[in-house]
Amino acid sequence: xxxxxxxxxxxxxxxxxxxxxxxxxxxxxxxxxxxxxTVLAGVVDAISILALGHVFVAAMTGNLVFIGLGAAGAxxxxxxxxxxxxxxxxVGALAGGRACRxxxxxxxxALRNVLGIKLVLSAAVMLVAVLTADPLPRASRDTxxxxxxxxxxxxxxxxxxxxxxxxxxxxxTLTITGALxxxxxxxxxxxxxxxxLSVVAFxxxxxxxxxxxxxxxxxxxxxxxxxxxxxxxxAAQVVSRSxxxxxxxx
Numbered sequence: 001x002x003x004x005x006x007x008x009x010x011x012x013x014x015x016x017x018x019x020x021x022x023x024x025x026x027x028x029x030x031x032x033x034x035x036x037x038t039v040l041a042g043v044v045d046a047i048s049i050l051a052l053g054h055v056f057v058a059a060m061t062g063n064l065v066f067i068g069l070g071a072a073g074a075x076x077x078x079x080x081x082x083x084x085x086x087x088x089x090x091v092g093a094l095a096g097g098r099a100c101r102x103x104x105x106x107x108x109x110a111l112r113n114v115l116g117i118k119l120v121l122s123a124a125v126m127l128v129a130v131l132t133a134d135p136l137p138r139a140s141r142d143t144x145x146x147x148x149x150x151x152x153x154x155x156x157x158x159x160x161x162x163x164x165x166x167x168x169x170x171x172x173t174l175t176i177t178g179a180l181x182x183x184x185x186x187x188x189x190x191x192x193x194x195x196x197l198s199v200v201a202f203x204x205x206x207x208x209x210x211x212x213x214x215x216x217x218x219x220x221x222x223x224x225x226x227x228x229x230x231x232x233x234x235a236a237q238v239v240s241r242s243x244x245x246x247x248x249x250x
Contacts, residue, residue, distance in 0.1 A: 020190035028246030042205025088146035092153025112236035
């Protein structure tokens with residue numbers, strides 16, 4: 001007969017795996033912040049696909065596919081909009097790289113600097129949405145696409161600088177593959193928990209934004225994304241003061 005202690009064992013293991021997945025010795029509180037930014041990535045891609053002309057502002061691979069399809073003559077793919085998103089992403093990545101270097105070899109300060117850029121860009125997107133009549137004119141949509149793509153480019157530059165394992169925030173293909181190939185670690189291992197959280201976070205962000213766009217308004221969905229950035233920026237400002245070992249670049 002299985003006793004009560006045996007039945008209770010998975011719960012502490014799951015809680016320990018969750019704790020070590022979001023805050024660990026190597027990366028400190030950075031994983032928790034990047035999980036929040038993974039939710040944000042789902043939010044902005046859902047917004048751009050549903051409300052800004054069927055374009056990606058986070059997943060640039062999709063835009064390259066759309067550009068190829070449009071160039072081949074397939075209907076329904078706006079090559080110019082996808083190209084704008086790519087251009088904005090490049091500019092944002094360059095700006096994000098400079099912001100990370102300005103962090104003076106402190107990963108918390110690097111993330112804080114990038115979140116400052118994202119906050120300014122997201123506030124500008126919100127302003128465009130508030131001041132523009134519905135339906136959005138083409139110029140407003142394109143402006144929002146460029147600004148959001150710049151924001152996500154800066155975010156990906158930060159991800160590359162921070163080097164937190166299994167938290168790429170946007171590119172989840174490798175995360176899912178890792179979860180499948182390393183399943184022998186067990187479901188409560190911090191690595192597996194972190195990968196699972198990453199996938200769930202992106203899906204939750206996309207679903208939440210989709211519900212807001214479809215049943216409330218585009219502005220409400222943008223407000224969700226802005227709220228995530230504000231919260232993450234405040235947290236990053238706090239951790240940027242830490243002198244712990246995790247703050248050193250990897």
